[in-house]
Amino acid sequence: xxxxxxxxxxSCSSDDRVFDDSSANRMExxxxxxxxxxxxxxxxxxxxxxxxxNKEYGGANIFLNFKKDGTVSIVSDYSTGVxxxxxxxxxxxxxxTQGPILSFSTYNDILxxxxxxxxxxxDGLEGDYEFIVVSASDKEFVLKGKKxxxxxxxxxxxxxxxxxxxxxxxxxVRNSCSKMKLFEVIYENKTLGVGKFSGGYFxxxxxxxxxxxxxxxxxxxxxVTIGSAQISEFEYDSKSGILIAKDVNLNIKPIDTRVPLxxxxxxxxxxxxxxxxxxxxxxxxxxxxxxxxxxxxxxEKQFELKVSYDASTGSVVVQPQVLSMDESGNYxxxxxxxxxxIFVNTSYGLQSSMVNITDDYYIFxxxxxxxxxxxxxxxxxxxxxxxxxxxxxxxxxxxxxxxFALVLVK
Amino acid sequence: MKRFLLYTxxxxxxxxxxxxxxxxxxxKSIFDxxxxxxxxxxxxxxxxxxxxxxxxxxxxxxxxxxxYDYDLAPAEYSQSIELAxxxxxxxxxxYDEVAGVDxxxxxxxxxxxxxxxxxYNDDGTMVLGTAEGGLVITLYMVNYMDxxxxxxxxxxxxxxxxxxxxxxxxxxxxxQKKPYDTNFQKITEGTYVGGDWYQYxxxxxxxxxxxxxYSRNEVNDDFVELIANYVTHDQEWWDAAVADxxxxxxxxxxxxxxxxxxxxxxIVKTYCRNxxxxxxxxxxxxxxxxxxxxxxxxxxxxx
Numbered sequence: 001x002x003x004x005x006x007x008x009x010x011s012c013s014s015d016d017r018v019f020d021d022s023s024a025n026r027m028e029x030x031x032x033x034x035x036x037x038x039x040x041x042x043x044x045x046x047x048x049x050x051x052x053x054n055k056e057y058g059g060a061n062i063f064l065n066f067k068k069d070g071t072v073s074i075v076s077d078y079s080t081g082v083x084x085x086x087x088x089x090x091x092x093x094x095x096x097t098q099g100p101i102l103s104f105s106t107y108n109d110i111l112x113x114x115x116x117x118x119x120x121x122x123d124g125l126e127g128d129y130e131f132i133v134v135s136a137s138d139k140e141f142v143l144k145g146k147k148x149x150x151x152x153x154x155x156x157x158x159x160x161x162x163x164x165x166x167x168x169x170x171x172x173v174r175n176s177c178s179k180m181k182l183f184e185v186i187y188e189n190k191t192l193g194v195g196k197f198s199g200g201y202f203x204x205x206x207x208x209x210x211x212x213x214x215x216x217x218x219x220x221x222x223x224v225t226i227g228s229a230q231i232s233e234f235e236y237d238s239k240s241g242i243l244i245a246k247d248v249n250l251n252i253k254p255i256d257t258r259v260p261l262x263x264x265x266x267x268x269x270x271x272x273x274x275x276x277x278x279x280x281x282x283x284x285x286x287x288x289x290x291x292x293x294x295x296x297x298x299x300e301k302q303f304e305l306k307v308s309y310d311a312s313t314g315s316v317v318v319q320p321q322v323l324s325m326d327e328s329g330n331y332x333x334x335x336x337x338x339x340x341x342i343f344v345n346t347s348y349g350l351q352s353s354m355v356n357i358t359d360d361y362y363i364f365x366x367x368x369x370x371x372x373x374x375x376x377x378x379x380x381x382x383x384x385x386x387x388x389x390x391x392x393x394x395x396x397x398x399x400x401x402x403x404f405a406l407v408l409v410k
Numbered sequence: 411m412k413r414f415l416l417y418t419x420x421x422x423x424x425x426x427x428x429x430x431x432x433x434x435x436x437x438k439s440i441f442d443x444x445x446x447x448x449x450x451x452x453x454x455x456x457x458x459x460x461x462x463x464x465x466x467x468x469x470x471x472x473x474x475x476x477x478y479d480y481d482l483a484p485a486e487y488s489q490s491i492e493l494a495x496x497x498x499x500x501x502x503x504x505y506d507e508v509a510g511v512d513x514x515x516x517x518x519x520x521x522x523x524x525x526x527x528x529x530y531n532d533d534g535t536m537v538l539g540t541a542e543g544g545l546v547i548t549l550y551m552v553n554y555m556d557x558x559x560x561x562x563x564x565x566x567x568x569x570x571x572x573x574x575x576x577x578x579x580x581x582x583x584x585x586q587k588k589p590y591d592t593n594f595q596k597i598t599e600g601t602y603v604g605g606d607w608y609q610y611x612x613x614x615x616x617x618x619x620x621x622x623x624y625s626r627n628e629v630n631d632d633f634v635e636l637i638a639n640y641v642t643h644d645q646e647w648w649d650a651a652v653a654d655x656x657x658x659x660x661x662x663x664x665x666x667x668x669x670x671x672x673x674x675x676x677i678v679k680t681y682c683r684n685x686x687x688x689x690x691x692x693x694x695x696x697x698x699x700x701x702x703x704x705x706x707x708x709x710x711x712x713x
Contacts, residue, residue, distance in 0.1 A: 091449075107553055
């Protein structure tokens with residue numbers, strides 16, 4: 001009782017206050033100060049984007065220009081719903097809920113790409129767009145996602161820095177990397193193994209890291225250990241297409257993954273896929289041309305697919321086609337699928353793509369062709385017509401074939 | 411012991427407040443009253459919703475209002491403007507026209523909240539709209555507005571994604587303020603199915619005397635689904651629904667759901683007239699006409 005009384009009394013002597021202003025006023029002042037900092041950075045801010053509770057996604061450099069009127073212009077080196085390098089303007093707010101919050105409160109395809117849900121992925125990429133301001137200065141904002149809790153860093157861009165030219169370089173490097181399907185890891189002039197850029201990650205064996213484009217090359221979000229060296233920065237040599245590690249004699253050299261038509265026709269091939277029940281099929285197959293049409297078929301010829309050879313990528317393309325007739329006399333079509341919709345469009349398809357090289361084999365998976373976002377899956381439906389089908393003409397669901405893969409014996 | 415502590419605390423607090431009485435209260439609220447600079451749309455909302463109707467349109471996504479369980483993306487600025495203009499014309503405007511602005515002001519939710527993305531459940535199905543006690547209504551998929559408007563059947567889509575939700579919630583506010591005839595619930599007593607409503611088809615619903623599967627959730631939803639579906643469709647649609655309800659199955663089973671629907675509708679119409687002083691048919695005509703007018707309206711300019 002005495003102690004409490006004493007407390008009560010001290011709380012009245014205004015000289016001893018811990019803070020010299022009320023919490024509401026301090027919050028108000030903080031928000032005003034943050035806004036002032038945000039808008040006064042002459043050349044804007046650069047945010048390194050991560051999303052997912054454990055930073056599973058990310059790799060985008062996002063440049064932001066905050067204006068006094070509550071709008072923010074955003075541009076990134078990462079292709080989202082819009083092409084990399086496109087500037088989009090939306091709104092931001094500084095709010096006082098759960099501490100000071102920087103909220104990107106109207107839609108911006110570049111920023112909200114990281115949080116947009118879809119029917120096939122209801123969490124989306126689990127990105128935040130409401131951030132608690134952990135610390136702020138004219139050099140750096142430390143932001144903590146309100147929902148997922150991921151900490152992001154936003155740095156003021158130097159006023160002499162040419163954002164436009166930097167972006168052009170970053171976009172070019174990012175494009176080159178994403179095109180570099182497979183690469184050789186060459187350490188002190190010896191080949192250590194094979195790695196790849198896939199789905200926004202840099203991968204060697206079990207090591208996997210997001211990467212950011214820099215003006216001169218790439219920087220790994222987590223360093224890779226090779227020998228005794230920890231490597232995170234690479235310089236990109238645009239002439240040779242080689243990524244050269246900083247301070248270590250290590251090169252990342254792209255592998256030409258194109259396969260000549262003659263190898264398809266003469267090589268020893270295996271084809272595999274899973275059906276809807278998850279049963280795995282593996283069969284030796286041959287490629288042969290007949291009347292200008294390329295076919296892939298197994299020995300007994302009871303499995304046969306029309307394919308086409310794409311010379312520019314050295315790959316084969318599988319497109320929607322009639323597989324057989326069912327017992328009711330309907331045509332069984334194989335159609336593409338993107339996780340939520342099935343497409344009858346016969347210009348879409350799946351394209352083979354080399355994903356790994358082992359001592360004995362070249363291994364190929366299948367990627368979206370003719371459009372983006374198709375799953376490595378064909379859905380089998382019966383239709384009344386054998387001509388290009390109409391969605392409305394679908395009679396019956398038959399099966400689903402997934403995880404198409406090819407193996408070429410060395 | 412606990413109680414004793416509490417008493418001493420109260421004692422101290424009153425002491426403290428007495429001893430501090432020479433200090434004035436801080437005039438800053440701890441709540442968010444800070445006015446950020448108003449843009450053109452903010453001003454338009456103030457002039458078109460807040461001042462005439464005492465309604466707040468929140469187009470900047472506010473996770474304090476929205477459901478934290480869903481992963482959402484905010485609404486786009488320009489498409490928010492389109493939806494706000496559509497709401498003003500087709501929803502508020504229609505109510506003003508048939509029952510006066512005081513009626514609208516009294517009965518619309520206090521906050522209309524826009525969300526850009528759909529709200530997906532874990533199974534990939536989506537929530538069309540949510541309302542909390544008639545105070546807040548949340549409308550999803552605002553970022554699909556341009557797409558919807560570009561489609562020939564835009565009105566069906568707008569009805570499905572927005573207007574049915576709006577009139578549905580409005581209906582709830584009506585009956586929460588003034589009860590309807592208890593004879594309504596006797597018409598199809600015994601065939602309400604609660605949470606299992608989604609397991610049954612529209613045709614079955616109609617044959618049993620319900621306008622939609624969701625009507626079977628409970629009697630209040632039945633009542634407001636009738637209002638929502640009636641005003642968002644024309645007479646031809648209603649006649650077809652009644653015919654559907656009175657249809658005969660392949661095996662010869664006959665149904666009288668259409669007659670039951672007419673019975674229910676008669677109660678709804680009387681209720682609107684006697685309790686609220688408007689004609690449901692006039693409201694429907696206003697909604698229908700105003701929906702058609704959208705095709706020639708400028709939905710982008712703030713004026």
